[in-house]
Amino acid sequence: MSSYSVSYDTLDDKAYQNHILLGVSRTFALTIPQLPPKLREIVANGYLLCRIADTIEDEPTLTLEQKKSFSNAFTAVVKGQTSAQSFAQSLYPLLSDRTLATERELIKNTPRIIQITHGFTPRQRTAIERCVRIMCEGMPQFQNTASLRGLADMEAMNKYCYFVAGVVGEMLTELFCDYSPEANHHCEELRRLTLSFGQGLQMTNILKDIWDDRERRICWLPRSIFEQVNFDLENLNPNHYHPAFGDGLQYLIGITHTHLRNALTYTLLIPPKDVGIRRFCLWAIGFAILTLRKLHQNLDFSTSQQVKISRRSVKATILLTNIAASHNKVLTLLFNLAARGIPLIPLDATKIDGKQSSVLKAP
Incomplete structure (x- = not known):
């Protein structure tokens, strides 16, 4: 069993964020810790949100309509307009084994990542929300x-x-x-x-x-x-x-x-x-x-x-x-x-x- 599939409940949200980053990206897990602590937390959070958007697009068993629907829902989640818990509960069961286990865990724990996002300043949130929105709107044009x-x-x-x-x-x-x-x-x-x-x-x-x-x-x-x-x-x-x-x-x-x-x-x-x-x-x-x-x-x-x-x-x-x-x-x-x-x-x-x-x- 992967070490990334256990002990999540014992971590607070920020510790969980640092932990899951190691599982979904070797490169960013190496470079993000070089940033000053306050910036490190924000950049790690933004990266993980982008990774959630990627996971939706890369899941081979989802139909084009499902991908569009989940991408729109995720954009609304990041903006605080809809429930992160509902999003995660709807998407997680649909992910296949062709999606990495750590990415499936990330989807399951979307509410923990979003909880951190919503604690940032307005300028920080605006930058992150814009990135996720454009990514979710643009990627399907090419994936399709x-x-x-x-x-x-x-x-x-x-x-x-x-x-x-x-x-x-x-x-x-x-x-x-x-x-x-x-x-x-x-x-x-x-x-x-x-x-x-x-x-x-x-x-x-x-x-x-x-x-x-x-x-x-x-x-x-x-x-x-x-x-x-x-x-x-x-x-x-x-x-x-x-x-x-x-x-x-x-x-x-x-x-x-x-x-x-x-x-x-x-x-x-x-x-x-x-x-x-x-x-x-x-x-x-x-x-x-x-x-x-x-x-x-x-x-x-x-x-x-x-x-x-x-x-x-x-x-x-x-x-x-x-x-x-x-x-x-x-x-x-x-x-x-x-x-x-x-x-x-x-x-x-x-x-x-x-x-x-x-x-x-x-x-």
């Missing part, structure tokens, strides 16, 4: 049409990344600026970069998980990119590498690289005194750029395990970024060393406040 054909084009990929990661970045930016008066001075610049940050992390995951997604009969790659190199995504096969696929993959790696550079720029705008927030961002960026380097060096990979960074790399990233966390020039040097040799594809210029900038806008 997901197939091995992939997404239509980069615009569709941008939108998908926004609904699953960009909105989370927007939430985090608002929470960071609410917590830190110094960060709040740069809030507009942080907002301008946050979607690119989220997209860089999400595109890294999409590229790494190509074959895992394919087993689920899903592909999140943009067809138009591969059509330009005369490759049909429906012909993708882990046992047969095609150089044209590698060309398309390299292009997406280059775009992802540019987004991760924007993520570094975002992080360097966080005041050095807020070192916990910097570490939270830097670890995620470090893991992503090292994964991207492995992808670049192994275009013919056939399992996600082949491009997963080693524990040694994880430890080195943590050590080096902790040492250099307050030193912008050193952090830039470390990023450049990690990114050496990875292609860099400029993003399409987007007008923001009348100026040209290589960042994204929300759909």
